[in-house]
Amino acid sequence: MHILVVDDHQLFLDGIRHILERLEADTKVREANSVEAALDALEDAGELDLALIDLCMPGMDGLALLQSMNSRRIRLPVVVVSGEEDLGKIKAALDLGALGFIPKSYSSQQMQEALAQVLEGDIYLPPHVEQQIDRLSTRRPPDAATHNMALKESGITRRQYDVLKLMAQGFSNKQIANTLFLTEHTVKSHVSALFVLLAANNRTICVQNAMHKGLLEP
Template identity: 40%
Template structure:
């Protein structure tokens, strides 16, 4: 597994790299002090399995870098680690396609738990973002403390009445992937992707992707890795359910 750390403080990068060692066997950590340097690293070394990025970076901002990463490397989940952890900032990075947000004030235990959750196809957000949050009207109970959120076994999309293909669409939607890319990856027509998207948003009782991320995090949703549809039958079946 390869993880790219983007932060302008070398000491912080070195500390995080040390903390990440127990995450998985054979872990490789690449480091960059700016978005520009990160793009050079990716161009030279190839793809990564996870990107950790700060927001307060010299040159191109972390938020703009996040948007470019999602556009140029849509298969790599991006997680923001920042000291600016107010609700507006968290929602902004979710809008830009982040799969999680870890405050720099978090303990190493919370950070590792959050990353394990994200690598297990879950989503991690700090519980503070849910306090008085009005963005996601899903009727879920208030979140548990951070350690409990990370450790939660989670629910499956099927528990909310979603079909396996709807769960696949939701999983990719939560990663910030556009409908056309989701359709190509799952071998579905654009109209079918849109139909599935409408269905999963209704199941979560939300209307936007950002609200869906909040709801999925609050519920502790876990996903299987999406697989491409076999031929056109899946697309036809999905269309018949619209």
């Protein structure tokens, strides 16, 4: 597994390297201490499996990096690992495609568990951050708040819901994997979990049951 870490503090780079190398025996870590250096490293994005980026860096920040990746159509899973806990910036990063947010204040064990969850194909947010983002639903139309409640009651995770939406659009497992930066194996696991949660034995019934529960638009 090849991971790019983008951070302007060498002490953090040294520490996160040790954590990442414990995830898998063959993990290789590349470092970039600026957005400009990261963009150079991303020229070989095909060799990378994951990028961890800080939000606050001199010059171009983490959000600018995400925007540049989108404009350059660089398809790579990205997680924000930052001491910055500004809710607006975290939400902006998620809206730009980040698969989660991990605080730098986490212990090495918490960091490993969060990264393992991301590598399994889920989106990771600390509980307190997720709750704060959910509170923003009070600013959304009532229908959106009702939908969020139905989703929570169903037991479907954020990532499973992403898979469900694409399944409803007729995407194959391979297409879903390419769109969500997942392996086909991970997508199959999410589809199987959706079948159980929605009491279905095929994709059509799964989507129909999701619509009946108000999780998808008819």
